[in-house]
Structures are given as C-alpha cells and as structure tokens.
Amino acid sequence: MDNADLPADAVAREPGRGLGAAFARHPRIWLIGAGALVLALFGTGAVFAGVATVGDEPSAASVVTTATPTPTATVPPARPAPAAATAASQLRTCSVAGLAADSRLANFQAQVVNASTGEVLFDRGGTTASATASALKVITSAAALSVLGPDYRASTTVVKGAESGQVVLVGGGDLTLSRLPTGSEPFYTGAAHLDDLAAQVRTAWDADPANAGVPLTSLVLDTSYFSGPAWDDGWARAELSLGYMPAITALQVDGDRDNPARSTSPRSEDPIGRAGSAFAEALGGAVTVTRGAAPAGAAQLAAVQSQPVSTLIKQALIVSDNTIAEMLARLVSVTSGAGNSFSSLQQGIVGGLAGYGIDTTGIVIKDGSGLSPANAVPPRYFAELFIKINAREGNLGVIFDGLPVAGGPSGSLSYSDRFSGANAVADGAVFAKTGWITNGYTLAGVIHSADGTPLTFAVYALGNVRDNAKQAIDTITTAFFRCGDNLSNN
Template sequence: MSDQQPTSPADPQPTSPSDPQATAQSAPGRLRGAVAAVRRSAARRPVPWIAGGLAGVLVLGSGGAVAVAAATMPTRPAAAPATSTAAPTSSSTTPSAPSAPTATPTADARAVPDDPAGPSALRTCTIDAAASAAGLGAFEGFVMDAESGETLFSRNGEQAAQTGSVMKTLTSATALAVLGGDHRIPTTVTRESGGAIALVGHGDATLSAGNGTVYPGAPTLAQLAQQVKAQLGDAPVTTIVADASYWNGADAWDPTWPESERTIGYQPRVTALMVDGDRADPAAATSPRSTDPVGRAGAAFRTALANAGVIGAANAQVVQRATTSTDTIASVSSQPVSTLIGQMIPNSDNTLAEMLARVSSRESGAGGSAASLTGVYQQALAGYGLDPAGIVIKDGSGESAANAVSPAFVAHLMVQVAAGAKGLGTLSQSLPVAGVSGTLSSRFTGANAVARGKVHAKTGWIDSANTLGGYIDAADGTRLTFAFYAIGSSRAAALPALDAVTAAAYRCGGSLTSS
C-alpha cells in the first residue's frame, strides 16, 4: 500500500528534565563551568549515585566557593554501543554503589570513572503517556542515543514483528551492500536464428514504453528498438522472445499479499521483465497492474520495433521463454541503484523495492527467489556491524504481515544510516522529513508540528500495522534513532498516535528515560 498523511491531534507534553541546582559565594563563572562539566560527564558516562543524593564540594580560587549538587535515580543496564552486534536488553540489574567521586578545582570531568550499569542523572523525561495511546494498538517501540548507543526507551522493542514499508530501509541497505550505489540493471536484446530476437529482462522495472513514466530518466524500449534496427538493417524479425528467466517466474506473488494490491495498483507481479512497472497508466504511481507483465512487455517491444522500422516486427509472434542466444545486439541500463533508492523511499514504491530485493538475491548468487531473501538480507546487514539473527524477510516492500524485524534492529540500523556509513548516506538523504517531504509531508501537525523538519523516517502501512522508523534531531541537540510499530489499530487512529509519540521523543531528547 502507499502511505498517506492524515492530520495529527495534539500531543501531551512530556515532563521537562530537571537540572541540578548550585549556589556560589564567589567566582560564579568558574563554578557554572565546573557544574556543566560534571553534567556533561554524567550524560556521557552515566554512573549510579548513592540513593538519597551525593554532595560535592568544589573549591574555586583563593576566596573559595562551595557548591552542592544532589541527584537520585534507579539503576539499569546500559545499551550496547551503536556498533554492537547484539541487540540491547531491557532487563534490570542492581550493581553495588561506587564510592563518591571527589572533585578538585582543576579536576577534569572526563576523569569520572565509567560505570556501564547506570543511566544519566539528568534523564527524567518520559514518553509513557504518548506511548500508551489507544491508537497505537499493540505497541512496540525503541529509542536510542545514536552517539552513545544507550537505550533510552524500549517497550517490546526487541520483539520481531511486521514492519510495513519500514522494510524498504532494510531493502535499500541490502542493495547498497550487495550491488553498490553505482550498479545499473540491464535489459538486453539477443539475436537468435531464423529471424527471432529476444528481449531479456534482468529486473529493471523502470524500463519504459515512452508514454510517460513515474521514473524520470528511465531507459526506453525505443532506445532498444533503434539499436536493433541498426544491427539488423533490412533483415526481418519473425519472432519476439520475452525472456523473464532471470529468476523463476512462478515466484511472482507472495500468498500473504492481498490481490487488491495488484488490482488497485500498489504492486505488480514480481517478474524479471516488465515495462513501466506493469502499470496500466505508466505516468501514475498507483495504477492497476496486469496478470501478465512479461507478455505486456513483449507486446510493447513489438510496437517499438515497428515504430523503429524493423521489417516484419508489426506481425511478429511474441513468445515467452528463455533465450537460446548470447549474441547481444542491443542493451540499455537503469539509472544507478542510488537513484532508484531516491525514487523508491520518498514515495514508498513497492515495485522498486521488490526488484531491488530480487536483483540483490540474484547478484549475490542466491537465485533471486523470495525464499532466499532472509539469508541475503542477514548476510548484507551483518556487514554494517549489526546482528540480524532472527529477522524474517518475506519480501522487499514490507507488504507481507509475515515479515519479522524488531524495532530495536531498525533503530540500530538507523544509527548507521544517520551517520552515512558504508554508502548509507544515499538512504539517509532519501528518507521523508516530517512536515516537509515524501510520505511525511502533511504529517506532524498541531502540537506535533514542533518536530517538523527534525524527524527523518520511513513510513509503513499494511492492513494490520502502521509503522515509522528513522532518526530524530531532538530539541536538545541529541540525535536519536527509533522505530515505532502500531499493530492492530486503524490507520486513522495510528498515524496521529505515531506522530505524537515521535514528537514526544523529540521534546525529551537525551533526557528520555523508560519508566
């Protein structure tokens, strides 16, 4: 399905984080700097404080000054670093309390000992109210600090579930790892004996008949036909072979996909040869698709050959089979994978997602089948320093409710995406932006408008779930990565609730804490 943008209701305001208070009789500037240094240290390397508070004495200058800061909080485990290959856990432990650190007038705040067991003393802001909204249904959510790798919020965050079109972020990352951003998908024509030529598909769904396209810059059948004419001259064509054998043509439709996805026009049958994404209206993103994309492509190529003046083409027979020839007489290529991702992600194009998934499988040696995708994705995503054990990939678009990826895994992937690691800047730059672009252009309204321009995320929508996953440049300057799944609620209720909990996370920033 495509992703829509309804209006969001007001979002409850989260509790503001509290700041330690300090008093000073002299040298106030130096005192404020020392307190700020301690706070930065606590935020960077959380340490558990003794219950009831900690008093610190800072002596500044010859006159002296005294400042007392107190804070209390529970202890919990720290999350794995962003590059960890294991997902963080949410179980609690109770470490023994360390001795109170002693500050001196020249002490470097960074010298405070690390203790991985405790959260920052300044983390007092919650999104619990927004995360409990009825519109979120069976809610799963995960938020982490992209820089420190610390888990800031998790509610069923490590439970694998259906992703909707958030899956397209995994598909993009897999394609970039397997194919590379510069890879182009070819379509070729080979010459057989007896006046037969073959149109051979390799998974480029953007190949266009030239009557409009939703993929600007796509290669055309006319370009192929002109090359064929130049090669054949006055030799006639009697047979046009439509070859979609790059992967098994019987593996074209997932049984968990509603047939309405094809008839309404969100998804074609996934074949290695098609024209204009098999759309009835090639210039419309959402347009009914056929039951025979390969035959439709063959017929369109016959028209292009006739228009190019190829003798006999107008009356040539179109047959579907694998070609018997390697004598290539014409070839065109798609735009680079990086461009295809830029066309797929903002508008949530299912067709390109399925093609990139299958081409990644085929080029990796896995054959191009849907059944191969879990293994292909796991291997590719592990290359980003992630632990993909347990993910289940049924398709590239996220249409299947049988897909299973946890919000925690998506959030960890988004750390790499936000950083532009290993070519993932292509995906980062393509993500819709709240209130600005793509499938988020009309979302985040009302009280949630505070996060407009600050949330970069992929939307997801299938009948049983609405999802959102990406990164947030929060109000306090912290970069958060997140994924939120609203499972089982209506779309009308889920979208504003997802916007509200995301905006709440934006307000909390690095002060976010799970209850």
C-alpha cells in the same frame, strides 16, 4: 678422711656448726666452689648477652646453639580485581509513558537510542521481531547497497535468436523500464525506454550482412532471470487493482502500471505480455511474440540500463514504492547467489546485512517491500542501523538522503495528516520511513531533537489499528523530539 672429700650435704649436717664455721675451717674448698658457681653464672649470662647484644661473640665452649626453623612466608590470597566502576546514569525526567499507553497504538513496540552514545533511552518490546510494513524498505536498501553497491544498474538486453529473423528480449530485472517514448518522462524519472532499445536493435540488425534481405519477424521473451511464483502468498490480490503492487517478473514496463506516469495505478494480470506487446510495437512490422530462452552465447544486439541503485533507493523510499523495493530485493538475492525467487530473499537480504555488524537475530524476510505481514524485524535493529545511516557510514548516506521528512516538500511525511497541529513542531527534524499494512503502522528513522541530540528510533503500532494510529505515532515521535537526551524510560 679429709673434709675436702666429704660431700657438701655432709658438711652441712655437722651438728652445732654453721656456714661461717665451715668456711673458717675449709676456706680453700669454699673458694673453689664459689669460683665455679660464678663461672657458671657468667657463662650463662654470656649466652643471653650474645643473643641480645650485637657484636658480642661468645666462645664456642659457652654457647649452646639451637637451630631455628626458617619461617615460611605466608602469601595472602590474591584479591579479585575490582570491576571497572559503572558510570552513573543520567537521571532522565522526560516521560512519554502516557503517550505510549495510547490505545490507538494497539500493540505498541518502540526503541529510541541516543545516536551519539548508543545508549538506549526508551524501550518497549524493542528486541521482539514483528511486522514492519514498509519500513522494511530501509532494510532492503541497506542490503542492496552492500551487495550491489550504489552504482549498480540493471540491464535489459536483446540478443539474436536461434531462428532466422528472430530476436530475444531478455529481462534483467529492471522493473522501471518504460514503454513511453523517449522524451516523455514516466513516473520513474530517468528510466530507460523501450523505443531506445528497439532503435538499437534495428540498427544492429540492418548492419549485419547475414541479415540482408531477412526481415525481423519473431520476438522471444526471456524472463528466466527471476523465477516464480510472481506473487507472494501474504499479499492481498487486491493490491493489483488498487495499484500498489505488480506481479514480480524479470521483464515488465513501468512497474506494469496502466498509467506509466502515475505512482498509484492499476496493474495487469500479465506484466510480461504487456512488455512484449509494447516492444513488438516499437520494433515495427509484423512481429510474432512467444516466450522462451535466449540461445547460449547469443550475440547481443542492444542494451539499456536502469538508473543506478543510489537513485532507485531514493525513488523507492520517498513515496514507499513497492515495485522498486521488490526489484532491489530480487537483484540482491540473485547477485549474492542465494537464488532468484521469493524463497531466496531470507538468505539474500539477511546475508547482505552481515557487513554492517548488527545482530540479525529474529529477522524474517518474505519480500522486499514489507507488504507481507510475515516479515519480522525487531525495532532494535532499525535503531542500530539508523545510527550508521545517520553517520553516513559506507554508502548508507544514500538511505538518509532518500528518507521522507516531516513537513517536507514531498514524500510520505509531507501529507496533510502527518505531523500536523501541535506535532508540526517537529517538522524538518524527523527523517523516517513510514509503513502501513492492514494490521499495523510503523515509523523508523532519525530525529534531530530539540536539545541537539541525534536520536534513532522505530515505532510499531500493530494489531487492531485504524488510520488514526498514524497520528498517535506522530505524537509520541514528537515527544521524543521534545525530550531529546532527557527522554526517560519510565
């Protein structure tokens, strides 16, 4: 057997012989084996070199290719977008907490807002709807400007009756119509006069050939434009004799005052009858007076109109006139289609406020003047509405121009017991509507504060209050004036 055919381990096991002897006896076999080993090592090195060295291209025979899976990209979860940074609130240090605790204010509610920024600076129960007293006249006025517009005028007309010699006086809701002769100025400056209406009727009657030889002998009073009841359940009947409120009818004269020239004057139990008697007298002759309805399509003989809404609002606000406020509220309700009675005022007034874009949640409307304790409006609503009034948005500048002014020449804030003493520092800077009912006092409006910041506010003192609640309200309002934008809610 040739040793070339022997396995390598057999060669190694030959006794007494080393590697050198084996190499010497079989040099060819060893050279071939060494070459194979070198070749194997070289090929392996080429694989590693091919992976590690750019540009090396090992032969296909010497490269073992292992498929490498493509890694799946890991997408980190989206981070939530950070909320807009909250602007740091100004540190305000002017506190009125002590004044707010004044026992004269009883159940105290208030809200004060920076009219330039809309930021609420002070709040005590500002979102709770409560009795407003006469501050409600601002709400009624805003609804009237929205529904009726500043140029609307209420008309009182006379039409031909169904019978020979008959005319019908149709009340159109003008409660300012005066029985004083033209040339004599009633309390409601610029009001229409019954004698003017009567003169027109006489002229038209005489000009109609059909009336030739037919005397005017019958007067019918049509008051159907408003429906009853004429008195709200929440009003004390004493308001009639005290001279603060008439029964609400579509036909009456001078707000049914005994004295047409005075603001406060006793009212009657029959405003319609008083108006009818006055008109019959103005017509002259023997005229019988009855009540009924005008014939459909009857020819109009005469008409007079009230002052425009813009003027009526100023007359109502400056001295807190209940009559005009009720007149406007009812006209808003009728014109908006809500109805013509007290029960329709909620829909009419609140609906009329919708265009201002302020949340009316909680508002309860029982009348237009605020005399009913059942009315309810949150101070917040006044504060927000007065921002628009102060900015004279739309027609709301009419309200600002009609507001009483602290220390002013006239109006309910010009009285000697308002903004007196130390509170007089705010004279000329507080433009606000006052309010008073038996269980509360209110004040709502605009303050041009000492630091130049326009503030809007509403203050309620409700419950077991006395007349001195007015002075407590003035005092805290003056404090708002002094604090301005530094007013603290603490």
